[in-house]
Amino acid sequence: MRIIDLLKPESIDLNAQVTTKKGAIDHLVSLMDKGGHLSDAEAYKKGVLAREEEGSTGIGEGIAIPHSKNAAVREPGLASMIVRDGVDYESLDDEPAKVFFMIAAPEGGANVHLEVLSRLSRMLMDDGFREHLMQAESVEAYLSVINEAEQRELQEEQEEEGDTNEIEEAAPLSASSQKPYVIGVTACPTGIAHTYMAAEALEQKGAAMGVDIKIETNGSGGVKNRLTAADIERAKGVIVACDKNVPVERFSGKPVLFVKVAAGIKEPEHLIQQILDGTVPVFHGSDSSSASVEVEADSGEGVGRQIYKHLMNGVSHMLPFVIGGGILIALAFLFDMEHAGTANFGSGTPLAAFFKNIGGLSFSMMMPILAGFIAASIGERPALMPGIVGGFLATTGGSGFFGALFAGFIAGYLIIALKKIFAHLPQALEGTKPILIYPVLGLILIGLIMTYIINPPTSIFNQWLANTLSSMTTSSRIILGLILGGMMSIDFGGPINKAAYVFGTASLMDASGAAVSSGIMASVMIGGMVPPIAISLSMMVFKKKFTPKERQSTLTNFIMGLSFITEGAIPFAASDPLHVIPPCAIGAAVAGALSMLFGCALPAPHGGIFVFGVVMNWPMYLVALAVGSCVAAVLLGVFRKEQAQG
Numbered sequence: 001m002r003i004i005d006l007l008k009p010e011s012i013d014l015n016a017q018v019t020t021k022k023g024a025i026d027h028l029v030s031l032m033d034k035g036g037h038l039s040d041a042e043a044y045k046k047g048v049l050a051r052e053e054e055g056s057t058g059i060g061e062g063i064a065i066p067h068s069k070n071a072a073v074r075e076p077g078l079a080s081m082i083v084r085d086g087v088d089y090e091s092l093d094d095e096p097a098k099v100f101f102m103i104a105a106p107e108g109g110a111n112v113h114l115e116v117l118s119r120l121s122r123m124l125m126d127d128g129f130r131e132h133l134m135q136a137e138s139v140e141a142y143l144s145v146i147n148e149a150e151q152r153e154l155q156e157e158q159e160e161e162g163d164t165n166e167i168e169e170a171a172p173l174s175a176s177s178q179k180p181y182v183i184g185v186t187a188c189p190t191g192i193a194h195t196y197m198a199a200e201a202l203e204q205k206g207a208a209m210g211v212d213i214k215i216e217t218n219g220s221g222g223v224k225n226r227l228t229a230a231d232i233e234r235a236k237g238v239i240v241a242c243d244k245n246v247p248v249e250r251f252s253g254k255p256v257l258f259v260k261v262a263a264g265i266k267e268p269e270h271l272i273q274q275i276l277d278g279t280v281p282v283f284h285g286s287d288s289s290s291a292s293v294e295v296e297a298d299s300g301e302g303v304g305r306q307i308y309k310h311l312m313n314g315v316s317h318m319l320p321f322v323i324g325g326g327i328l329i330a331l332a333f334l335f336d337m338e339h340a341g342t343a344n345f346g347s348g349t350p351l352a353a354f355f356k357n358i359g360g361l362s363f364s365m366m367m368p369i370l371a372g373f374i375a376a377s378i379g380e381r382p383a384l385m386p387g388i389v390g391g392f393l394a395t396t397g398g399s400g401f402f403g404a405l406f407a408g409f410i411a412g413y414l415i416i417a418l419k420k421i422f423a424h425l426p427q428a429l430e431g432t433k434p435i436l437i438y439p440v441l442g443l444i445l446i447g448l449i450m451t452y453i454i455n456p457p458t459s460i461f462n463q464w465l466a467n468t469l470s471s472m473t474t475s476s477r478i479i480l481g482l483i484l485g486g487m488m489s490i491d492f493g494g495p496i497n498k499a500a501y502v503f504g505t506a507s508l509m510d511a512s513g514a515a516v517s518s519g520i521m522a523s524v525m526i527g528g529m530v531p532p533i534a535i536s537l538s539m540m541v542f543k544k545k546f547t548p549k550e551r552q553s554t555l556t557n558f559i560m561g562l563s564f565i566t567e568g569a570i571p572f573a574a575s576d577p578l579h580v581i582p583p584c585a586i587g588a589a590v591a592g593a594l595s596m597l598f599g600c601a602l603p604a605p606h607g608g609i610f611v612f613g614v615v616m617n618w619p620m621y622l623v624a625l626a627v628g629s630c631v632a633a634v635l636l637g638v639f640r641k642e643q644a645q646g
Contacts, residue, residue, distance in 0.1 A: 003120050003150050007078040009139045011035035016081035016100075021089050025049065025066055028079050028102040037077030037104045042575040044072040044104060055243065058091030059197060059265050063124050067103035072571070077104045078120070080142075082134060092266045099130055121196040123149050125204065179212045182275050183231050184239035187218035187246050188261045195219040198241045198264030205268035211276070215239075218246050237275035238283075239264065248283070256283035284430050307409075314374035314408055315502055321365045322505050323606045328359025330604035333614040366509065367391040367401065371408035378412025379419075382434060386442035387411035393450040398459030401506035406454045411446050418442065477519065477596040484520065485527030485592020485628070488566060489585040497566065500524050505605045517601040517616055523592035525564055526600075526625055529608055530591050531584040532561030532568035533625070534632030542637035548645060561629075564608035579639045587632020594624035 011031045018024045025048055033041045047068030051057065058064040079102040086096025101120065123129050129149050136142040184202055188194035199215040206213030216227045227250075232238075237255035240248060241264030248256065257271060257280045264271065274280050332355035368391030375387025390407025394400060415438060422437055472480070487500035504524030508516060536558035539546045550572070560568035573580045598620035604611040615621045 003078070003146050004143055006076055007080060007143070007146070008035040009143070011037075011077065011079040012139050012142060013081040014136065014139065014142060016083050018081075018083055018087055020087065021052075024064070024081075024083065024087050024089060024097070024100060025052075028066060028081060028100060031079035031081065032077060032102055032104055035077050035079060037075055037079075038072055039074045040072040040571045040575065042072075043571050044068060044070060047072065048102070055260070055262060056090040056092065057194070058089035058097045059194065059262070060091050060093035060095065061127075062086065062095065062098040062130065064089045064091065064097035064100050065103060065121065065124070065194075065197075066100070067105070069105040069107060071107045073104045073106040076106060078102065079104075082136075092262050099124070099133055119150065119153055119196075121194075122200040123153055125197060125200045179210060180236050180276055181212045181214075181231075181234050182206060182237060182239065182272055183213070183227055183235040184215045184264070185218060185227070185242060185246050185248075186215055186261055186264055187242040187244050194243075194261045194265065198261045198268075199225075201265050201268045202239065202241070202272065206272055209269065209272060209276075211272060213272070218242070218244075237280050239271050239275065241271070251283055254283060255280035310374050310377040310409070310412065311405070312498070313377035314370040314372075315498065317373040318366055318370040319505075319605075321362050321369055322508070325359040325362030325364075325366070326505075326508060326603065326605040327607055327611065328355045329363060330359075330602075330607070330611050330614040332356035332359060333603055363509070364395070366505070367395045367404035370401075371404040371411065374405070374408025375411035375415070378409065379415030382419075382438040382442065383412045383415040385439055386414060386446040389443060390446045390450050393447065393455065394458075397450065397455030398462060399450075399455045400458075400462050400509065402462065403450070403454055403458045406458065407446065407450055410449055410454070411442065414445050414449075415442055474597065478593045480520070481523035481596030482589045482593035484523045485530070485595070486585045486589035488524060488527035488592075489531050489569075489588035490581065497528070500527070508603065508605060517603040517614075519596055519599070519601045521605060522600040522602040522615060522621065523595045525602060525606070525608070526595050526621065526628065527588040527592040528566040529561050529564050529625060530588040530628045530632055531566055531573075532557040533629040534561075534584055534587050534636060535569055535572055535580075536561065537629055537633035538636040538640075541633065542640070544642045544645065545637055545640040547643045550643070562609040564606055576640065579641070580636065583632045583635030583639055586635060587628045587630075589628075590631050591624050591628025594627060595621060598624060600624065 011034055013027070013031060016024075016027055018027050025045065029038075029041055029045045029048065032038055032044070038044050047070040048066050051068055052066065056064075057066045081100045083096075083098050083100065086098045089097035091097055101124070123146075126149070129145070132145045132149075133142065136145055184199075186195050186198040186202070188198075195217050196219065199217050202215050203213055214227065214231055215225060217224045229250075232250060232254065235254060237257065238251045240246065240251075240256060240258050241261045242258075243261045255275065255278070257274055259271065332352045335349050335352035335355065368388045371391030371394065372384050372388035375383035375390070387408050390411050391404045394403030394407050397403065399406070418438055418441055419433075422433060425433070484500050484504070487496050490496045501524055504518065504521040507518040507520040536554050539551045539554045539557075543551065553568075553571075557568045569580070569584060573584070598617055600618070600621040601616040602611070603614055612618045612621060
């Protein structure tokens with residue numbers, strides 16, 4: 001595959017008239033869509049904008065490479081434009097961007113295209129190549145410049161491969177080189193462009209400085225140019241230019257410079273010179289696997305964003321335990337309905353006992369796993385154990401879900417504090433940190449804090465909350481169901497949706513850690529089921545309000561809705577948020593309120609229609625789902641404008 005295979009003439013604009021960063025992205029997305037690479041332009045653009053929030057893709061030298069890897073990409077592709085006067089793209093060097101290449105990479109599937117995209121990234125680091133692009137007067141000439149440069153790049157790659165083979169055969173001679181040897185690793189969040197551009201910048205500058213240099217790239221296509229033990233042994237120092245976690249334990253005992261990937265592109269000479277000058281501190285792998293990387297990457301994030309990221313790390317690791325255990329417990333209900341809700345539940349049949357015991361064991365790990373991985377997200381591996389123990393203490397101490405949240409964040413920041421306190425231990429004692437100091441002191445401190453500070457007030461709060469929920473009037477329960485159901489349909493898998501869902505899963509466990517049926521969980525699940533079902537119903541009834549392409553997903557959305565997969569509604573919400581989100585939210589809120597009104601309760605955290613058999617008052621639960629879905633479907637038919645049917 002070649003670059004010109006991904007870049008179609010209709011996706012090129014050599015005289016783009018844009019004046020803002022937003023305008024540049026909008027225009028590039030439209031060019032990408034013209035090339036037929038996208039199944040959903042708006043959803044793809046959301047991915048591009050999300051990538052920009054992590055850091056500008058304006059890399060300097062007049063170049064910008066916005067990109068996204070998501071499900072809205074039908075096939076890998078490129079779009080390109082030239083903005084003659086330049087546009088403020090918040091580039092790393094604060095200079096206007098003139099040469100734009102937008103990259104669209106599909107989720108999953110073959111990654112053959114990634115090699116092509118990495119080649120383009122390296123080519124863009126060449127001043128002459130960029131100048132020739134700017135001078136191209138036609139699309140044909142533009143493609144010709146790219147094709148000729150790529151041919152030269154391919155030839156160099158083949159020559160380098162041959163040289164590499166020769167070097168491997170004569171390793172002792174290579175190792176005896178008098179030149180200083182510097183190694184590095186590059187990685188960006190998507191692993192598409194910046195990863196390879198940083199590697200190219202470092203390699204070019206290293207060659208110009210008379211330095212032997214080798215850079216490992218951790219891109220979407222996997223690890224390339226992997227560093228060997230011999231490389232690490234020989235190296236004078238290591239540059240880790242990464243915006244995501246990479247394995248760095250292997251560099252223990254070496255001077256390691258941790259920076260963001262943008263620094264690798266913007267200031268490669270400065271980074272290499274720091275290694276040569278010997279001013280970079282020695283990295284001790286026992287400190288953390290990649291703590292410094294994370295600190296750098298987080299530095300530009302707001303506190304709220306960091307908290308959300310840590311919380312979601314815990315939630316994402318917790319959910320398999322909750323879902324797997326919850327569904328097994330739900331199956332136990334099916335096989336032992338006679339004893340459901342009694343002390344003898346699970347004893348009715350051997351199969352029920354099996355499902356209850358295994359599911360209960362998995363479910364009991366909910367709080368420890370949540371706390372452990374929140375802690376690990378903050379304080380890396382040394383924080384995992386204190387976090388898990390803190391989660392257990394929250395469960396046994398009656399503080400439950402909220403206590404586990406406290407435990408996770410406290411354990412994470414405790415380890416960070418301990419790292420700072422013991423940062424200046426003698427070298428001979430460095431090895432005691434991970435095996436003695438962090439686990440022992442971390443355990444003692446989290447134990448004291450949870451037992452005497454967190455658990456007492458939080459357990460009282462939990463008891464008050466439980467009493468409040470149990471004493472709620474019918475009207476109060478209806479309002480709660482309405483709010484939770486609506487929250488599930490505001491951002492379709494986003495923070496608000498996740499907040500409602502986590503609240504629902506937390507309600508499945510009482511203060512003692514036992515699994516229970518929950519009306520809250522029932523409202524949450526039904527609220528998440530409504531949007532895809534409603535969209536599907538609306539497409540069947542109000543056909544002119546949807547394009548033929550949209551209507552192709554009618555059956556898919558119906559099945560996703562029944563399976564409690566809210567994300568089926570995302571493409572519709574992304575393309576027409578004002579006319580899709582409000583109807584879906586209203587319908588979901590109605591369903592959640594009706595679920596509470598009918599006294600429905602659910603012991604499982606997932607499963608959709610497949611767990612309706614264990615729903616308390618399941619016939620009326622179906623009624624609530626049908627009513628909410630119909631309300632949303634009708635409102636969609638009213639609110640949406642007629643779409644082109646051609």
